[in-house]
Amino acid sequence: MSFALEGVGLVHPNGQRALEGVTLAARPGERIAFIGPSGAGKTTLLRILGAALRPSAGHVTLLDESPWQADARRLRALRARIGTVHQQPPIAPRLRAVTAVLSGRLGQWSTLHALGSLLRPGDLQGAHAALAQVGIEDRLFERCDRLSGGQFQRVAVARVLYQRPDLLLADEPVSALDPTLADTTLRALAAQSEATGATLCASLHAVDLALRWFPRVVGLQAGRVLFDLPAGEVTPERLSALYAAEGGLPAADETASVMPPATAFVPSGCR
Numbered sequence: 221m222s223f224a225l226e227g228v229g230l231v232h233p234n235g236q237r238a239l240e241g242v243t244l245a246a247r248p249g250e251r252i253a254f255i256g257p258s259g260a261g262k263t264t265l266l267r268i269l270g271a272a273l274r275p276s277a278g279h280v281t282l283l284d285e286s287p288w289q290a291d292a293r294r295l296r297a298l299r300a301r302i303g304t305v306h307q308q309p310p311i312a313p314r315l316r317a318v319t320a321v322l323s324g325r326l327g328q329w330s331t332l333h334a335l336g337s338l339l340r341p342g343d344l345q346g347a348h349a350a351l352a353q354v355g356i357e358d359r360l361f362e363r364c365d366r367l368s369g370g371q372f373q374r375v376a377v378a379r380v381l382y383q384r385p386d387l388l389l390a391d392e393p394v395s396a397l398d399p400t401l402a403d404t405t406l407r408a409l410a411a412q413s414e415a416t417g418a419t420l421c422a423s424l425h426a427v428d429l430a431l432r433w434f435p436r437v438v439g440l441q442a443g444r445v446l447f448d449l450p451a452g453e454v455t456p457e458r459l460s461a462l463y464a465a466e467g468g469l470p471a472a473d474e475t476a477s478v479m480p481p482a483t484a485f486v487p488s489g490c491r
């Protein structure tokens with residue numbers, strides 16, 4: 221198993237419940253989209269899968285390791301095998317794109333190698349190849365604070381592609397991209413998953429992209445799993461139920477005409 225969650229719940233320190241009774245498992249190489257209304261718990265779930273957040277209930281296994289029973293060294297080693305594209309990428313604005321991409325492997329390198337690479341970027345070819353996968357190789361030496369929001373988001377994706385993790389997590393990885401670039405970027409993530417056998421989990425507001433690029437779709441609502449289905453079984457009725465609190469979807473007959481593969485559907489409240 222790539223990961224297994226059993227009865228996972230999470231209550232934030234302020235008493236806000238973000239997840240409850242979540243049971244999910246994935247095999248290596250699976251591609252899973254998390255969809256659902258704002259506040260449903262998608263980011264929280266990704267943070268638990270990234271061993272960044274310890275649940276308040278249930279059990280978590282990631283890459284055959286129990287992160288919260290592991291000692292500090294094993295936890296660090298586990299985290300180095302997990303790559304996350306964050307909503308707000310933790311990349312220093314003054315870093316050049318090349319250094320930002322190379323920093324994807326910091327967790328796998330010795331301190332000496334890591335310091336050396338930050339001072340004098342080593343693997344220019346590798347960084348260039350990762351940036352090329354998301355169509356931004358011409359910005360190799362650009363400072364991140366001189367990139368557009370969409371370019372910066374693609375640098376964050378390139379960083380995780382360069383890392384080549386076993387578990388690849390992406391929190392709204394294409395939110396700043398136009399439809400063509402969003403497609404290119406998800407294609408690159410899917411291709412990496414296929415090439416390396418990494419499990420790919422992404423949260424997405426654009427349901428059409430979730431259905432197009434992810435064979436398995438998990439619908440989250442108020443911290444619970446409402447459905448966990450092959451993309452082909454995610455019907456307009458299920459989507460209406462998932463987004464009911466946001467006013468649901470267009471009438472079924474209108475929805476049918478905009479459903480994948482010829483779709484550009486985004487749930488109401490997410491436009």
Ligand SMILES: Nc1ncnc2c1ncn2[C@@H]1O[C@H](COP(=O)(O)OP(=O)(O)OP(=O)(O)O)[C@@H](O)[C@H]1O
Pocket residue numbers: 232233234236237238256257258259260261262263264265
């Ligand atoms: N640090 C925090 N402290 C308290 N409550 C939080 C915190 N982070 C998230 N929450 C709450 O947990 C719930 C789930 O939030 P989460 O960010 O996981 O949702 P989401 O589905 O990713 O939303 P979005 O689509 O808007 O990004 C929400 O009710 C949110 O208000």
